[in-house]
Amino acid sequence: MFPTPIEKRPRSAQLSYQAFLPLALILWLLxxxxxxxxxxxxxxxxVNGNYWGMPSSFEMFSNYGRVFFESNMPRYLLNSLFITVPTVIGAVALSAMAGFALGVYRFKGNLFIFFMFIAGNFVPFQILMVPVRDLTIDLNLYDTKTGLILFHIAFQTGFCTLFMRNFIRALPFPLIEAARVEGVAEWRIFWYVVLPLMKPALAALAVLIFTFIWNDYFWAVVLTQGPGAQPVTAGITEFNSQFRAAYHLMSAGSIVAALPPVAMFFLMQKHFIAGLTLGAVK
Amino acid sequence: MTYATVPDTHPPAPRGWYKRNQIAVTPFLFLAPAILFFAVYVIIPIGQSFWISLHEWDGLGEATWVGTANYERLLGIGEQNMDRKFETSFWNNIKWLILYLLAIPAGLFIALFLNQTVRGIRVYKSLFFFPFVISQVVVGLVFSWFYLPREGLLNALIGLFGFGPVNILGDPSLATYGIIAAGLWPQTAYCMILYLTGLNAVDPEQVEAARLDGAKGWRMLWYVILPQLKPATFIAFVVTIIGALRSFDLISVMTNGGPFGSTRVLSFYMFEESLSEFGFRMGYGAAIAVILFFIMLAFIIYFLWSMYQDERGGR
Structure with a gap:
């Protein structure tokens, strides 16, 4: 293990490490x-200038209560949810299929298609912005959740396919061959043999995509306006102008907006980190 | 004369075309939806942006063909000067690219600090990581309050050391660095988690062997540990470069390009030109996006090339 495990160090080093740890964390999260x-x-x-000291009274309930009952925040949160969940399902489904095709079959252009997905995933959003906005307007989907969902599914499919394909590559191939010898139809192999083995990948991707989409801001601003369809990342701007300079309420609002992915992370930590660090270890 | 009839070995009913070509056809059936979506929303729009960048267009009426005029105006080819806003944005992008890379050593440093097995270390690791999960919009808000001249904690802290208050986001020479620092916070957390995973997989035997040979500290890190962390470093590099070039949310939330346009980057400037309240200049915006795309393309080609080498090595 590197660095040298602290247990092998002198007692004084151990104590100072353990004392420094919480200090460093506080500094990091300051x-x-x-x-x-x-x-x-x-x-x-x-008003009194007590910005950083202890609160003179704890107004948690009234502050957060006002976020929930006196603003559009609940609507924005629901919009975010209704955008995020279908996107997760769509992107995971499309990429599971694409990943299966690219990971299991050998055909001409396999690597080319795979690399196209990866390359597209790295592209700066701005080069897509004008045409995608146009397309969305033409489809009559501007300022709707559907418009955002369709784009998100398409874009996330790039990253998800990379992930799925590499995961499927690592599965034992003889399993698939055995099923073929038995005369099992290809789509049944996907459904009954490969998909059950992909559960960890599906979970990891679902958590990751949830976070990515929940936190998206750029496309929310480009493809929607107003509380009808805007997710919370974009809605918070309106919230902040409603409570201009009321820092206690703006802070409460931001915390509420940030919370769902944070909760998701702490609940599904193992999958989340497995997804993020895929490929970090050979 | 009698002929012995050859027994019919064929199955009674002829198999369908799909059954016979199953293995060749299935991958394309499975790929079709993903490719369709990806083509419509990602691949084709890239081409369309190139096309739009050769026009002058307000997004509604007819587009007028102007050839390379947009690019000439941006880059200052011919009589005109380079677009000042473009110049600022471009150099800010370079600052972002270089300074953002600090997330990699910083992440490695924190990972080395946390790679111990004391009580509660797992909780520490997740708490160190979780800024990454917060949306950039909220990170931007959090930091802009942190930087506030009067109410912000930063000025209270540097006040303790006797420094006067600084208005980081209000000062054109500091604002970009303030935003980059905010961006480094989640990015460092991401690099940290990559390195923690990498360190977990470091071969303990090699470390022991190196220890017996007397390697420790920096030499151990440089010659024994870092080579084994190469895959983690590669991913950290990829995500950091992409993150740096995608920087938009933080700028939009923290300064909206100001003060005096000093924090614009190409991605923000493009958005401003195309969808600002001063009228939509889609063609000009698309030209900026194309230039940003080419900057990115250099990196994309490098990434893909590295991955291709891996693919071939892996087979």
Whole structure:
């Protein structure tokens, strides 16, 4: 193990390491801690200049209550949910199929198609912006959740296919051959042999895509406007102009907007990290 | 004369075309939906953007063909000067690219710091990582409050050391660095998790052998550990470069390109030109996007080339 395990070091080193650890964490999360602190302060604290000290009273419920009951925030959160979930399902389904095709079969152009998916995934969004916005308007889907979902599915398919294909490549191929010898139809091999083995990959991708899509801001601004379809990342701008300079409410709003992916991460940590670090180890 | 009839070995009913060509056809059936979506929303739009960049177009009426005029105006070819906003954006992009790469050593440093097995270390690792999960919009807001001259914690802290308050986001010479610092926060967390995973897989026997040979500290890190972390470094490099060139959310949230346009980058400038309230200049915007695309393309080709080498080695 590198660096040298701390247990093999002198006792003093161990103690200072354990003391330094929480300190480093606080330093690392300082901007976030400040915002969390803001979000439970009463308005009076900002008037009196008590910005960083302990809140003079804990107003957690009233601050977060106002976020939920006096603004469009719940709508934006629901929009985000209704955009994110179909995208996750769509992108995972499309890429599971594409990954199966690219991972199992040998045919001309296999590697080319695979590399096309990877390359497309790296492209800067801006080169897609004008045509995709046009297309969405032409399809009468501007400022709708469907418009956003369709684009997100298409774009995420690139990354997901890379992921799925590499995962399927690592599965034991003799299993598929055995099924073929038995005369099992190809689509049944996909459904009954490969798909059950792909559960960890499906879970990892679902969590990752959930986070990516929930946090998307650029496309939300390009393809939607107003509380009818906008997700929370874009809606928070409107929220912040509603509560201009009311830092306690703006902080509470931001925390609410950031929370679902954070919760997802802490609940599904293993899958999340497995997905993110795919390929980091040979 | 009698002929012995050859027994019919064929199956009674002729098999369908699909059955016979199953193995050749199935991959394309499985690929079709993904390719269709990807082509419509990603591949074809790239081509369309090239086409639009050769026009002058407000997004509604007829587009007028202007040839390479948009590019000439951007790059200042011929009589005119280079577009000042483009120049600022381009150099800011370079700053982003270079400074963003700091996330890689910073992530490695934190990963080495956390790669221990003391009590509760798993919780520490996840808490160090989780800024990455927060949306960039919220990261931007959090940092812009952190930087506030009066209410921000940063100024309170540097005040303790006797420094006067600085308005980072209001100062044209500092604002871009302030935004990059905000971006480095989640990016470092990502690199950290890549390296933690990589360190987990480092071959303990090699480390022990190197230790017996007297290697430690920096030499051990450089000659024994880092070569084994190469896949992690490659991915960290890829995601950091892409992240740097995609920077949009933070700029839009923290400064909206200001003060005095000093924090614009190409991706933001393109958005501003195409969809600003001063009128839609899609052609000009598309030309900026094309230039950004070519900057990215250099990296994409390098990434794909590395992956291709891997594919061939793996077979």
């Amino acid at each position: 901007p976030l801690i400040a915002v969390a602190n803001f979000s439970i302060k009463p308005e009076a604290d900002f």
